[in-house]
Amino acid sequence: MGVQQHVRSLWKSPKASLPPRYRRDRMAGWRREPVFQRIEHPTRIDAARRVGYKAKQGVVVVRTRVRRGGLRKSKVHMKRKPSKAGIKKITMGKSIQRMAEERTNRRYPNLEVLNSYWVGEDGKNKFFEVIMLDPAHPAIKSDKQLGWVSSGNSHRGRAYRGKTSAGKRGRGLRNKGKGAEKLRPSLKANKNRGK
Numbered sequence: 001m002g003v004q005q006h007v008r009s010l011w012k013s014p015k016a017s018l019p020p021r022y023r024r025d026r027m028a029g030w031r032r033e034p035v036f037q038r039i040e041h042p043t044r045i046d047a048a049r050r051v052g053y054k055a056k057q058g059v060v061v062v063r064t065r066v067r068r069g070g071l072r073k074s075k076v077h078m079k080r081k082p083s084k085a086g087i088k089k090i091t092m093g094k095s096i097q098r099m100a101e102e103r104t105n106r107r108y109p110n111l112e113v114l115n116s117y118w119v120g121e122d123g124k125n126k127f128f129e130v131i132m133l134d135p136a137h138p139a140i141k142s143d144k145q146l147g148w149v150s151s152g153n154s155h156r157g158r159a160y161r162g163k164t165s166a167g168k169r170g171r172g173l174r175n176k177g178k179g180a181e182k183l184r185p186s187l188k189a190n191k192n193r194g195k
Contacts, residue, residue, distance in 0.1 A: 058137030
């Protein structure tokens with residue numbers, strides 16, 4: 001088993017793999033940091049590489065924290081059918097990961113979000129590491145895999161338009177075929193009936 005596979009297997013069940021005290025101290029340290037913390041190296045090299053990270057100039061990794069929770073809906077005691085009470089089967093408009101990507105993009109307006117991945121959570125916060133690219137950097141422009149981000153304006157504001165991996169998941173674009181008829185070209189084009 002290579003190093004990448006070993007790291008990936010550890011992160012599949014972090015509670016079982018990492019000692020509780022180590023995880024607790026790490027979260028406590030991250031909570032004391034600013035909301036947006038630029039870091040030198042990814043915490044999860046396997047996840048970072050999987051979503052497009054390269055250790056080169058023009059590629060920036062930012063750790064951010066976002067609040068947890070939401071979707072706790074109280075029961076409405078007005079005379080109505082239980083199915084119409086509006087408690088179950090209500091999905092988020094946006095996942096917390098997408099919120100993290102958008103906020104990071106607002107913090108660094110000259111960079112573009114490539115992708116992000118989960119690195120931890122405690123009782124109040126979720127922590128994500130967001131991989132960002134500098135479209136104006138010569139090293140990015142000349143890169144075969146990442147150079148597309150510098151071409152034209154079609155990649156501006158990827159995070160806001162649901163173009164990242166987490167954004168596509170939220171738009172339902174991981175589904176194809178039967179049951180996914182109202183997801184393309186977009187949810188809006190089908191009056192949000194696909195979600």
